[in-house]
Amino acid sequence: MLDSVVGGYSEPQQKLRQAIAIAIDMEEYIAIFRNGRGIAMQSPLPPGIFGFKEGAQGINPQIYEWQNGLAVRRPIAAAKQLLAEAGYPAGRHHTNGNSLTIHFDSAAGGPDAKAFLDWLRKQLAKIDIQLVSRSTDYNRFQDKVRNGQVQMYLWGWNADYPDPENFLFLLYGPNSQVPDHGENSSNFQLKEYDHLFEQMRNLPNGAKRQAIIDDMTELFRRQTPWAGGFHPQDFALQHRWISNIKPSHLAHDTLQYQRLDPPLRTRLRRAWNRPIWWPLAALVGVGIILLLPALRLAWLREHKLPHGKRW
Secondary structure, eight states: OOSTTTOOOSHHHHHHHHHHHHHSOHHHHHHHHSTTOEEEOSSSSOTTSTTOOOGGGGSOTTTEEEETTEEEEOOHHHHHHHHHHTTOGGGBOTTTOOBOEEEEEEOOOSHHHHHHHHHHHHHHHTTTOEEEEEEOOHHHHHHHHHTTOOSEEOOOOOOSSSSTHHHHGGGOGGGBSTTTOOSBTTOOOOHHHHHHHHHHTTSOSSHHHHHHHHHHHHHHHHHOSSOSOEEEOOOOOOOTTEESOOOOSSOOOOGGGOEEOHHHHHHHHHHHTOOOOHHHHHHHHHHHHHHHHHHHHHHHHHTOOOTTOOO
């Protein structure tokens, strides 16, 4: 939010970020790079956390529309209109005509990173924005984030505990990277949001807390400090003899709570692994049939009759 182009809190700057967020098709990203394992972000709160809303009430109306029971990304025409209202008609500055260029900072390398950057360029090209990659080593990239010297970048968060405070604090002003070295890497600082956060963070879950979270979510959606984003999903298979287990991105020490049922495991293994003998019998039979001509020939050679005599 410190950048002079994509940062700031004015209405044109908000519209620029909203246009970018519409153009970056996170559903396509999840399908290509995550094999479908993810949910496009509608707010900072993931499913399962208090304050998250599903259905039409839960969509980000700046980016999505509710159609036939589904959240549908707004069309590219809407993104181009927002871009024009932000002062960049057809991707060019309305006064000097210069093309709008955005720099993507990263520490990634290799074929996967190249594929992602190519995909991201195509997303922004849909609204006539040029994307330039600025790849560095990870230490340099961290320094740039700490000093607010990044324009666009990919970042994530692994929550410590399942409470909305642990997600919404990522946009709390006093928690900014610059100058406080906090987890607010976007350096989003909005007094109205901060005031609501301070009211919300120590409240118990209930109607009052939900109302405050709704107000904070509305500010987040209007300002759009994060363009794109997704909540990851993972899937796991387990045998029925394992219980007391629930996949979670928050808890990593759950092995001690899992239970096994050895008798059930033994019964199922025996049922699933019953020996099938007929292929072996068939193989032996085929082997015998194939050996008979050779055995007959050997017998004839062993019992060869004198010359000129017949049996």
